[in-house]
Amino acid sequence: MELIQTVEQWAWIGWLVLILVFLVIEILTLDFTFLMLSIGGLAGLGADLLGAPIWLQVIIAGVVAAILVLFLRPPLLRRLRRGEDPTLSNVAALVDLTGTVVSTVGAHGGQVKLVNGDIWTARVEIGELEPGTRVRVSRIDGATAIVRSAEPTDPPAIAAEDPRA
Incomplete structure (x- = not known):
């Protein structure tokens, strides 16, 4: 029981590390997937700072990331690629x-x-x-x-x- 309390007490550090790792991966891939995951992690961090239990933080982070990947990422990719040269190479x-x-x-x-x-x-x-x-x-x-x-x-x-x- 003490372990769970310790994890919940220091979960904000885990969220920060996760957000930073996702942002570094996003910088290397430039595909918007890990950006959406890092924003989901930010939502999890916000839930932690508001006092939500760890299970709820994970659910909030997952739902926010899934919604962003499904609904925000496709238009962002279209907008990013609309100026590409269509010439085959x-x-x-x-x-x-x-x-x-x-x-x-x-x-x-x-x-x-x-x-x-x-x-x-x-x-x-x-x-x-x-x-x-x-x-x-x-x-x-x-x-x-x-x-x-x-x-x-x-x-x-x-x-x-x-x-x-």
């Missing part, structure tokens, strides 16, 4: 890029030169592509571009006769 920018086969591309390898000037090791999932064939990047697998033919396929034959004949 790195590997994402290579998908759907066209190029030309430099050396025969098969299931085990080959090379393509993309329109941005880069020469990539490439593979096709089915078949083989000869040098000079136009290709389009389907996806990137490590340092290998998975490509498909970008040349139009023959349209299906139309059975209708020419009305001018």
